[in-house]
Amino acid sequence: MIQKDTTTRIAVISGLVLVLALTRIIPHLPNFTPIIAVCLFGGSMFRNRLLAFAVPIAVMLLSDLIIGFHNNMIAVYGAFILVIFAGYLIRNKINITTVISTSIISSLTFFLVTNFSTWLGDPRYTQNLAGLFTDYTESLPFLRNQVLGDLFYSGAIFGLFALATKKFPILMVRK
Numbered sequence: 001m002i003q004k005d006t007t008t009r010i011a012v013i014s015g016l017v018l019v020l021a022l023t024r025i026i027p028h029l030p031n032f033t034p035i036i037a038v039c040l041f042g043g044s045m046f047r048n049r050l051l052a053f054a055v056p057i058a059v060m061l062l063s064d065l066i067i068g069f070h071n072n073m074i075a076v077y078g079a080f081i082l083v084i085f086a087g088y089l090i091r092n093k094i095n096i097t098t099v100i101s102t103s104i105i106s107s108l109t110f111f112l113v114t115n116f117s118t119w120l121g122d123p124r125y126t127q128n129l130a131g132l133f134t135d136y137t138e139s140l141p142f143l144r145n146q147v148l149g150d151l152f153y154s155g156a157i158f159g160l161f162a163l164a165t166k167k168f169p170i171l172m173v174r175k
Helices: 007-025 034-043 049-067 074-088 096-121 130-169
Strands: none
Touching: 007 034, 007 049, 007 074, 034 049, 034 074, 034 096, 034 130, 049 074, 074 130, 096 130
């Protein structure tokens, strides 16, 4: 059985999640943000299910308080929850393959969920398959940046944490 997270581990993971989420407020390419990495990392690193969901959502809310909210927030946070759940599912098998594949799947999930919501609520799009197709097609340039950003930030946060666990074994989960 896996031992509960230590206070040090919780603090380090929370700190990494917070710092990464706050990078949303610095200038960046459209959709080249850490949001998927924050949710994926938080979901996979916290052994406590409540922390796995609460910490990433809380820090994303904090960064959204700075950036501002928009009409599509329910879909955005719904997608966050799906990504956190995906991270939680891979928590016992984290390696380069699972991080890359889950990051890409999470990018696509976020894209599909949030753009579907946009299609539902935006009068620019007809409420039929042609309108949905138009919405997704117009959003494709943002998907490219999103996938690249998600891979970059996921690699950075998972990689930094892996290096940190080698230097500071207290951060490792005890089995």
